Amino acid sequence: MNKQLRKAVIAGNWKMNKTPAEATALINEIKPLVKDATCEVVVCVPFVDLHAALEATAGTNIKVGAENCHWAENGAFTGEISAQMLKAIGVPYVIIGHSERRQYFGETDVTVRDRVRAALNAGLTVILCVGELLSEREQNITMEVIGKQVKIALAGVSAEELKRIIIAYEPVWAIGTGLTATAEQAEDVNGAIRALIASLYTKEDADGVTIQYGGSMNAKNAGELLSKPNVDGGLIGGASLKAPDFATIVMAAN
Ligand code: 13P
Numbered sequence: 001m002n003k004q005l006r007k008a009v010i011a012g013n014w015k016m017n018k019t020p021a022e023a024t025a026l027i028n029e030i031k032p033l034v035k036d037a038t039c040e041v042v043v044c045v046p047f048v049d050l051h052a053a054l055e056a057t058a059g060t061n062i063k064v065g066a067e068n069c070h071w072a073e074n075g076a077f078t079g080e081i082s083a084q085m086l087k088a089i090g091v092p093y094v095i096i097g098h099s100e101r102r103q104y105f106g107e108t109d110v111t112v113r114d115r116v117r118a119a120l121n122a123g124l125t126v127i128l129c130v131g132e133l134l135s136e137r138e139q140n141i142t143m144e145v146i147g148k149q150v151k152i153a154l155a156g157v158s159a160e161e162l163k164r165i166i167i168a169y170e171p172v173w174a175i176g177t178g179l180t181a182t183a184e185q186a187e188d189v190n191g192a193i194r195a196l197i198a199s200l201y202t203k204e205d206a207d208g209v210t211i212q213y214g215g216s217m218n219a220k221n222a223g224e225l226l227s228k229p230n231v232d233g234g235l236i237g238g239a240s241l242k243a244p245d246f247a248t249i250v251m252a253a254n
Contacts, residue, residue, distance in 0.1 A: 008039035009233040012240025020052035027056035033247030065093030071114035083122035109152040134173035168235040174215025186213040190230035219248035
């Protein structure tokens with residue numbers, strides 16, 4: 001395994017936090033701290049903050065992402081946002097299949113697959129989230145669960161399109177709980193995801209896929225997690241809302 005074959009990506013997932021004015025302020029705080037980053041730096045923000053985030057990051061090395069998109073190009077889907085709309089305002093990244101969407105908003109493997117398809121069609125890069133529940137880990141079915149999530153989400157994704165997929169392994173039990181997977185647990189699952197992708201595509205294709213870890217990643221534990229050969233970055237919740245912590249994680253990925 002050669003980490004040089006793929007890009008390290010540190011992405012913040014702000015979830016339902018920050019008004020547009022607060023988003024501008026936080027980005028202005030982050031900007032100078034990450035300006036020398038050699039990894040890709042992304043902030044995924046609520047829809048209403050996208051304009052402010054795009055404006056605040058213009059001309060910097062920080063990229064902007066949304067936290068979800070719908071599977072249809074347009075239509076009678078009250079309250080939803082399409083991938084085309086994101087593309088039209090200049091957003092390059094979108095998170096799809098976050099466990100909070102799966103848990104609280106009825107997201108299924110099939111709707112995740114359809115949203116991935118829409119995002120790829122619109123030309124976006126997808127941060128595809130997968131992860132097991134604590135009960136599933138305890139039953140020793142972690143890889144069955146994640147294998148199913150990955151296989152369904154990638155159904156119909158070509159090798160060329162795979163270059164615009166980042167996978168974020170986020171064990172549900174580690175999200176917002178302060179419980180982090182050990183670096184070994186993260187490496188085991190990320191390595192198994194890469195092996196699965198190699199079986200679906202080629203080893204070369206799989207070696208090019210950025211696979212992040214997410215779940216209580218913070219300024220203290222990031223270095224150890226990111227030192228693992230198959231942990232190519234992080235999807236950061238809580239710690240991404242604090243500029244110095246987020247910057248420390250970015251620098252750990254350099
Ligand atoms: P926390 O870093 O707050 O645990 O959240 C992780 C996450 O869900 C990122 O998408």
